[in-house]
Amino acid sequence: MRKTGTVKWFSPSRGYGFIELDDGTGDIFVHFSAIMGEGFKTLNEGDKVSLEVVSGKKGLQAENVKKE
Template identity: 35%
Template sequence: MGRGGLKPGTVKWFDAERGFGFIIPDEEDGKDVWFHVTRVGPANDPEGSNAPIITNGDRVLFQAVEHDKGPKALRVVSMVEREDICPTCGHWL
């Protein structure tokens, strides 16, 4: 995977306590992509400065690069707009 544009996928699982998870790319033969919570931003904050809580099954856009242990997300943008998440800080209300 190169440094191309954002690609769609779905959060396979995310462990909030450990701060990381995996994305299943929409591409048919795409490998699961590792991501860290610090790389996640809500739909209304594409730069990720107010990272939301992300959950399993969330739709995301991501940018990934190949890493020695497999694909790694440099940026993850949540496509989910939740009413129970503060639009300012991105935390649960």
């Protein structure tokens, strides 16, 4: 099931950041490799996104992130 959220912060130089979920369940880790699209994959603070939440090695994380 896809969820929606807002990018809280994302560091292009480090390749990761966090997305605040719209349903109030908290912040989700996002790695650049989870961002859908071609070319340089990055997000900007405040971007609205849709995503899937999966269980990763260190807890919940975003997958298949798409800018809305």
